[in-house]
Amino acid sequence: MKTLKLIFGLTLVAFLASSCYQEVIVEETHTTTVPTITLAQLVSSYDLWYVDIDRSTGSGYIPFMQIAFTMSFKNGTVYANNNLVGIGSQGNGLGIRTGYYDTFNDTLEISDDIDGFYGFEVTQRSTNEIELYNRRENVSYVLVGYQKGTFNYDTLFYDNIHYFLQEYLTWEKTYTSEYGAINEFDYENFVQFLPGGGEGNFLSSQDPNGTNPNSVYWDYSGIYNVDDVSGNPYLKYLTLDYDFLGNEYFELSVINDRTVELFHPMSGTLYRFTGRGYIQYKNKRKLRESKATIAAQMIKISSF
Numbered sequence: 001m002k003t004l005k006l007i008f009g010l011t012l013v014a015f016l017a018s019s020c021y022q023e024v025i026v027e028e029t030h031t032t033t034v035p036t037i038t039l040a041q042l043v044s045s046y047d048l049w050y051v052d053i054d055r056s057t058g059s060g061y062i063p064f065m066q067i068a069f070t071m072s073f074k075n076g077t078v079y080a081n082n083n084l085v086g087i088g089s090q091g092n093g094l095g096i097r098t099g100y101y102d103t104f105n106d107t108l109e110i111s112d113d114i115d116g117f118y119g120f121e122v123t124q125r126s127t128n129e130i131e132l133y134n135r136r137e138n139v140s141y142v143l144v145g146y147q148k149g150t151f152n153y154d155t156l157f158y159d160n161i162h163y164f165l166q167e168y169l170t171w172e173k174t175y176t177s178e179y180g181a182i183n184e185f186d187y188e189n190f191v192q193f194l195p196g197g198g199e200g201n202f203l204s205s206q207d208p209n210g211t212n213p214n215s216v217y218w219d220y221s222g223i224y225n226v227d228d229v230s231g232n233p234y235l236k237y238l239t240l241d242y243d244f245l246g247n248e249y250f251e252l253s254v255i256n257d258r259t260v261e262l263f264h265p266m267s268g269t270l271y272r273f274t275g276r277g278y279i280q281y282k283n284k285r286k287l288r289e290s291k292a293t294i295a296a297q298m299i300k301i302s303s304f
Contacts, residue, residue: 039103039122043073046128046145047094048081050156053141053288060137064098064112066288067281069156071143073101078110082281084164085257088153096282108132114282158233161254162226163288165193169213169277170205171260180269185248190216191240191273193224202240213277220245226252238262 037045048070064080065071069087072079072094081087081095090096099112108120120132128145157164165171170192190205190213203218205211222242229235229251238252250262255272262271 039106039108042124042130043101043103043108043122044075047148048072048146048151049130049143050146050151051141051288052144055142056140058137058139060134060139062115062118062134062137062139062141064110064115065132065141068098069160069288070095070151076100076102078112083167083279084157084160085167085275085278087157093148093151093153096280098282155233157254158236160288161236161252162193164254165226165260166195167279167281168258168275169279170216170275171273172209172213172276173271174209174259174274175270175272177270180264181267183264183267183269185264185267185271186269188220190218192216192218204240204242 043049049072050070051065051068053066067082068080069084070081074094077097078099078101079091079094079096080098081090082098083090083095087095098114099110101108101110103109106122108122109117110120111117118134118136120134123131123133125131125142130143130145131140132143133140170190173189173191176186187206188204189209190207190211192203194201194203202222202224204220205216205218207216220242222240222245224241225237225239227237227239229237234253236252238250240248240250242248248264249266250264250271253261253263255261258275260273262273263269264271
């Protein structure tokens with residue numbers, strides 16, 4: 001009886017072992033292949049790539065990258081918003097056509113209409129961030145992707161309003177309020193804002209209204225600052241620090257792409273200036289600089 005039990009037990013173990021072994025053999029393993037996106041698909045997957053100039057690194061620079069607020073890559077064509085005037089409407093929000101592009105593996109090649117050919121090694125930093133590195137100039141640019149419907153053109157405009165003031169040859173005074181005390185600024189009819197944070201980056205003139213912007217005689221010069229107003233992103237403080245003449249302070253409001261208002265608190269007078277001689281930045285250049293670089297160059301003027 002014990003012998004039979006032993007034989008039966010051994011047979012059962014052998015059967016179970018055999019059954020388990022067969023299950024392992026017949027089981028199938030299914031693997032799923034995750035599709036990868038190509039560089040061409042990646043750069044065209046966003047309407048706009050914001051050029052985050054504050055995160056650029058390296059010893060060199062590339063002019064067409066340095067003047068662009070945004071870049072777009074559509075069907076082999078490069079578009080850029082180089083100007084704040086018209087941003088959001090020019091080129092259906094993409095700006096102007098500036099050149100062509102092509103992709104090869106992880107390399108983006110751009111042929112700019114003015115600056116010529118540049119190749120970039122592309123690294124995807126996150127879902128909507130890429131880094132473009134140009135080995136020849138030893139410079140990297142970080143681009144952040146957005147769709148037009150979620151991109152805040154107003155924030156871009158007001159964060160960079162000092163560049164907006166530079167996009168006209170001059171600003172002509174076209175309105176002075178009847179209220180307000182008489183002051184020296186009543187006699188100034190033209191103001192020009194120039195690039196750079198050092199001395200002599202604004203000019204003003206008492207030439208009569210209607211003078212050709214290219215013929216204005218500049219009576220005064222100095223440096224200017226544009227500062228934020230706490231709690232109001234759409235209002236700025238403008239300070240004109242005249243050489244040898246002291247400072248004038250204004251509250252700066254933008255009416256439209258060609259018109260700004262300057263309120264002079266000391267006199268209570270409101271002025272309106274209209275831009276004359278629009279400068280499109282493609283052939284002509286204004287190199288954007290990081291906020292840290294501007295702060296280092298800027299001769300700080302005490303404001304309100």
